[in-house]
Amino acid sequence: MGRYLLRRLLQLIPVFIGTTFLIYWLVWSVPGDPFAGKCGERPCPDSFVNKMTEKFKLDEPLVVQYGNYMKNLFQGDFGQTFGGREIGDIIATSYPNTLKLALVALAVEAVIGLTAGVLTGLRRNGFLDNLVLVSSLFLIALPIFVIGFVAQWLLGVQWGIVKPTVSSEMRLSELIVPGFVLGSASMAYIARLARTSIAENRRADYVRTAIAKGLPMRRVVGIHLLRNSLIPVVTLLGTDLGALMGGAIVTEGIFQVNGIGQQVYRAIITKESATVVSIVVVLVLVYLLMNLVVDLLYAALDPRIRYE
Amino acid sequence: MSDILVSEQSAAGASGRPSGRLLEVEDLRVEFRTRDGVAKVINGVTYHVDAGETLAVLGESGSGKSVTAQTVMGILDTPPGFVTGGQVRFHGKDMLGMSFEERRRIRGEGIAMIFQDALSALNPVFTVGFQIAEQFRVRRGMSRSDAKKRAIEMLDQVKIPNAKGRFSSYPHQFSGGMRQRAMIAMSLALDPEVLIADEPTTALDVTVQAQIMDLLAELQRERRMGLILITHDLGVVADVADRIAVMYAGRIVEEANVYDLYAKPAHPYTIGLINSIPRLDEKGQELRTIKGLPPNLMNIPPGCPFNPRCPMAQPVCREKVPPLLQVGAGRASACHFAEELVNRD
Amino acid sequence: MSDPSAASIVSTPPAEAPNEIGAPTNAGLPENARKEKPRGLLGDAWRDLRRKPLFWISAAFIVLFLLMTAFPSLFTSGDPENGNLQNSLVGPSSEAWFGYDFQGRDVFARVIHGTRASIVVSLLSVLGVLLFGGAMGIVAGYRGGWVDALLSRIADIFFGLPFVLGAIVILTTFNGSGTSNSKAEIMGLVSISLIVLGWPVVMRLMRSSVLATKEADYIVAARALGAGTGRIILKHLLPNCLAPLLVYGTILVGSYIGAEATLSFLGVGLKSPVVSWGIMINEAQSLIRVAPYLLFFPAGFLVTAVLSFVMLGEAVREALDPKLR
Numbered sequence: 001m002g003r004y005l006l007r008r009l010l011q012l013i014p015v016f017i018g019t020t021f022l023i024y025w026l027v028w029s030v031p032g033d034p035f036a037g038k039c040g041e042r043p044c045p046d047s048f049v050n051k052m053t054e055k056f057k058l059d060e061p062l063v064v065q066y067g068n069y070m071k072n073l074f075q076g077d078f079g080q081t082f083g084g085r086e087i088g089d090i091i092a093t094s095y096p097n098t099l100k101l102a103l104v105a106l107a108v109e110a111v112i113g114l115t116a117g118v119l120t121g122l123r124r125n126g127f128l129d130n131l132v133l134v135s136s137l138f139l140i141a142l143p144i145f146v147i148g149f150v151a152q153w154l155l156g157v158q159w160g161i162v163k164p165t166v167s168s169e170m171r172l173s174e175l176i177v178p179g180f181v182l183g184s185a186s187m188a189y190i191a192r193l194a195r196t197s198i199a200e201n202r203r204a205d206y207v208r209t210a211i212a213k214g215l216p217m218r219r220v221v222g223i224h225l226l227r228n229s230l231i232p233v234v235t236l237l238g239t240d241l242g243a244l245m246g247g248a249i250v251t252e253g254i255f256q257v258n259g260i261g262q263q264v265y266r267a268i269i270t271k272e273s274a275t276v277v278s279i280v281v282v283l284v285l286v287y288l289l290m291n292l293v294v295d296l297l298y299a300a301l302d303p304r305i306r307y308e
Numbered sequence: 309m310s311d312i313l314v315s316e317q318s319a320a321g322a323s324g325r326p327s328g329r330l331l332e333v334e335d336l337r338v339e340f341r342t343r344d345g346v347a348k349v350i351n352g353v354t355y356h357v358d359a360g361e362t363l364a365v366l367g368e369s370g371s372g373k374s375v376t377a378q379t380v381m382g383i384l385d386t387p388p389g390f391v392t393g394g395q396v397r398f399h400g401k402d403m404l405g406m407s408f409e410e411r412r413r414i415r416g417e418g419i420a421m422i423f424q425d426a427l428s429a430l431n432p433v434f435t436v437g438f439q440i441a442e443q444f445r446v447r448r449g450m451s452r453s454d455a456k457k458r459a460i461e462m463l464d465q466v467k468i469p470n471a472k473g474r475f476s477s478y479p480h481q482f483s484g485g486m487r488q489r490a491m492i493a494m495s496l497a498l499d500p501e502v503l504i505a506d507e508p509t510t511a512l513d514v515t516v517q518a519q520i521m522d523l524l525a526e527l528q529r530e531r532r533m534g535l536i537l538i539t540h541d542l543g544v545v546a547d548v549a550d551r552i553a554v555m556y557a558g559r560i561v562e563e564a565n566v567y568d569l570y571a572k573p574a575h576p577y578t579i580g581l582i583n584s585i586p587r588l589d590e591k592g593q594e595l596r597t598i599k600g601l602p603p604n605l606m607n608i609p610p611g612c613p614f615n616p617r618c619p620m621a622q623p624v625c626r627e628k629v630p631p632l633l634q635v636g637a638g639r640a641s642a643c644h645f646a647e648e649l650v651n652r653d
Numbered sequence: 654m655s656d657p658s659a660a661s662i663v664s665t666p667p668a669e670a671p672n673e674i675g676a677p678t679n680a681g682l683p684e685n686a687r688k689e690k691p692r693g694l695l696g697d698a699w700r701d702l703r704r705k706p707l708f709w710i711s712a713a714f715i716v717l718f719l720l721m722t723a724f725p726s727l728f729t730s731g732d733p734e735n736g737n738l739q740n741s742l743v744g745p746s747s748e749a750w751f752g753y754d755f756q757g758r759d760v761f762a763r764v765i766h767g768t769r770a771s772i773v774v775s776l777l778s779v780l781g782v783l784l785f786g787g788a789m790g791i792v793a794g795y796r797g798g799w800v801d802a803l804l805s806r807i808a809d810i811f812f813g814l815p816f817v818l819g820a821i822v823i824l825t826t827f828n829g830s831g832t833s834n835s836k837a838e839i840m841g842l843v844s845i846s847l848i849v850l851g852w853p854v855v856m857r858l859m860r861s862s863v864l865a866t867k868e869a870d871y872i873v874a875a876r877a878l879g880a881g882t883g884r885i886i887l888k889h890l891l892p893n894c895l896a897p898l899l900v901y902g903t904i905l906v907g908s909y910i911g912a913e914a915t916l917s918f919l920g921v922g923l924k925s926p927v928v929s930w931g932i933m934i935n936e937a938q939s940l941i942r943v944a945p946y947l948l949f950f951p952a953g954f955l956v957t958a959v960l961s962f963v964m965l966g967e968a969v970r971e972a973l974d975p976k977l978r
Contacts, residue, residue, distance in 0.1 A: 014806055141911070205423065212415055212416075216446070
């Protein structure tokens with residue numbers, strides 16, 4: 001197990017470097033002039049250009065810039081915006097909001113998705129089955145901004161059940177609708193994956209054996225069937241959490257959540273290159289680590305893949 | 309949470325008299341209803357097994373031998389399978405008429421079953437020990453530690469070395485033969501009276517096969533179980549069976565004790581099977597086969613189901629289904645010409 | 654966009670358990686018994702597909718959208734790009750079925766013409782993703798070893814970029830507020846972003862298909878008979894690995910229509926003067942209280958288009974799945 005972990009960590013490093021370098025290159029190098037549009041209509045004054053060039057070491061080769069940047073990053077220095085704000089602060093204030101939203105979304109999609117999937121997997125072809133199938137199809141097919149829009153308009157504006165946008169306190173009750181929207185597509189995938197997994201495993205030999213042993217059906221389903229069927233579902237949930245923690249630009253925008261998605265979006269639009277890179281580096285790291293955790297989780301759940 | 313052994317209740321049997329038979333199948337009929345049609349898989353099967361004896365059910369793939377066993381155990385997939393007639397009696401009481409709970413309690417305690425592929429039959433995510441101990445915990449209400457002790461004892465009984473260590477092993481960590489032993493241990497945990505073994509050695513090497521068959525024979529002797537051995541392998545059968553029932557197209561076509569069957573088979577199908585075994589003293593000769601293929605169970609030809617392939621077929625065979633009739637002491641055959649076959653020299 | 658998982662949902666009546674009894678034989682059957690020609694997987698799939706009403710419905714819609722893409726003038730004579738300010742925000746009527754937008758443009762004309770941008774971008778992107786990702790997947794799966802390791806790591810690098818984020822970065826870099834690209838250039842850029850971010854999934858899909866079939870007996874046999882690598886790949890490997898790709902590709906078209914709309918909605922995708930559903934929805938945001946129809950119509954088309962492709966993909970998946978037979 002330790003060797004497996006080590007191997008995966010080693011694989012992770014080149015990928016991390018590759019992705020972050022790619023972003024760095026895209027943001028700093030490709031546009032040509034990193035200062036375009038920073039100072040309004042006119043080109044920026046030389047003093048400003050010199051100061052920034054010094055600060056961000058822009059006259060060095062790209063690889064050196066990148067190396068320098070990473071060195072600082074791992075010492076805790078996330079850099080500063082062009083205006084002088086500490087990027088680390090920006091991340092520290094906005095990321096927790098994103099995490100909160102992500103966890104709510106995960107909870108919603110797990111509860112609804114699993115319930116729907118398990119119930120329809122055990123008993124196919126009822127009214128519930130068709131309902132779940134059709135609604136999950138819609139949730140997967142609709143782009144998230146459409147769902148977000150409709151939810152916000154219907155529940156927030158038309159019917160006034162909830163507030164249309166989220167306040168700065170980020171109360172749990174306010175996060176349920178955005179969480180639902182954020183998790184909507186995943187909820188559908190989870191329901192369908194659970195459904196298929198259970199339906200397939202019901203015919204499995206080991207289920208037949210469990211029945212032949214005379215175990216009560218409650219146990220055959222609740223322990224033997226579910227324990228096997230839900231392995232892919234649990235790993236999907238884990239992967240999804242990794243994706244959710246990558247920030248939800250669209251959902252945060254629609255519901256005005258001050259999360260990291262919002263911050264990075266703004267930074268991209270205003271060409272705050274340093275901010276963009278720092279945030280993306282953090283997000284990529286989190287994503288890669290989550291993937292690793294999911295792999296370990298999978299190995300923990302399925303003994304057959306432990307001894308690779 | 310312990311279950312009361314059903315046999316206490318049903319010892320009196322349906323009619324009030326103790327029935328001698330441990331397990332009896334009578335005129336069982338099962339069909340499979342699919343999108344493409346209805347297949348008549350079991351067409352009137354009757355056999356029985358008593359304590360301490362081994363009945364071998366012999367037949368090709370598709371003959372219905374496994375489906376019969378599944379119906380006895382109550383693990384038939386319903387749909388598409390449907391029981392359309394007959395009885396399955398355990399200690400004289402018809403199981404097909406029982407409630408789900410009554411039937412469930414018989415499983416494992418009264419009748420147990422082992423399957424062909426132990427790797428897929430065992431749950432891959434639980435240890436072998438867990439799956440054996442489960443029987444003790446759930447059905448006998450034992451504590452975790454007691455159940456573990458008993459499970460290790462069972463592993464010992466089936467001669468798995470280092471039983472204590474192997475308790476925490478997963479099915480995929482065993483070799484084929486060991487896995488089969490583990491499955492046997494699991495099935496015998498609750499001391500059943502009947503064990504149904506559905507092709508237990510088909511997936512194993514020949515040497516391992518012999519070991520497993522020996523183990524089964526020994527365990528059966530010690531516990532005085534009734535053993536139903538389902539197989540297509542004539543070689544395996546000869547050693548261990550007391551009686552053999554030969555199945556074809558969902559019917560029993562011959563039933564006899566092992567000596568009589570091999571010495572003088574009384575049905576053309578059995579004759580064909582036995583003749584097809586390659587023999588060392590016939591080197592250089594052509595292998596003998598039974599020409600043709602088993603019938604399409606959605607469209608069984610009228611008359612005797614074997615008639616299209618039978619070398620002895622006569623017009624009567626295409627018209628009337630031969631009933632399974634006694635043709636000697638303790639033997640029966642479903643052939644219009646069974647008498648002649650039995651009496652030939 | 655997350656990749657579709659294994660679950661499948663098209664609600665046709667499920668097949669009862671496959672006939673596991675006996676192979677149909679001629680022994681003992683009367684002479685006029687039906688002789689069935691052996692069909693391949695595709696033939697079986699087509700037969701299954703033909704029976705599903707959902708297949709026909711989605712196919713009909715898709716044909717409709719394709720017609721709109723190619724010949725928008727068949728459906729409308731209005732001008733999608735220029736409008737009369739006097740008609741600003743006039744609601745739907747018998748002359749303009751979908752009303753007019755803020756600049757007085759005929760919404761119906763815009764929606765019809767918008768089909769082209771959405772469909773073309775998606776189809777192009779999916780084609781690119783399938784070709785590129787598929788090729789990488791075949792090479793990685795077939796060669797194995799360090800080639801596989803290298804290609805997989807490269808795929809991981811692109812995989813690690815969150816989709817929307819990556820697209821925004823790429824698009825603002827090359828199509829930022831300062832630049833002015835032509836219609837074709839813009840559409841090309843959006844396609845490239847989608848391809849760059851989407852190919853890893855196809856690569857993995859293809860790679861696992863190849864890995865699964867590579868050691869199959871018939872491949873070994875072909876090699877033993879002297880077949881070269883190219884022939885093995887084209888004739889033996891590819892046909893067996895195509896099925897999941899076909900399914901994924903169809904669903905992906907739907908996904909990408911939604912993705913393009915999302916990017917346009919965020920303001921980084923297609924821009925004026927290109928007309929697309931995403932742009933229209935973007936423009937409708939601020940006006941939703943006074944003119945909800947501005948959102949409703951393009952969104953409706955968007956949803957229908959996405960659903961049609963996704964449902965078609967699902968129907969194809971079910972038809973190709975031998976386990977459900």
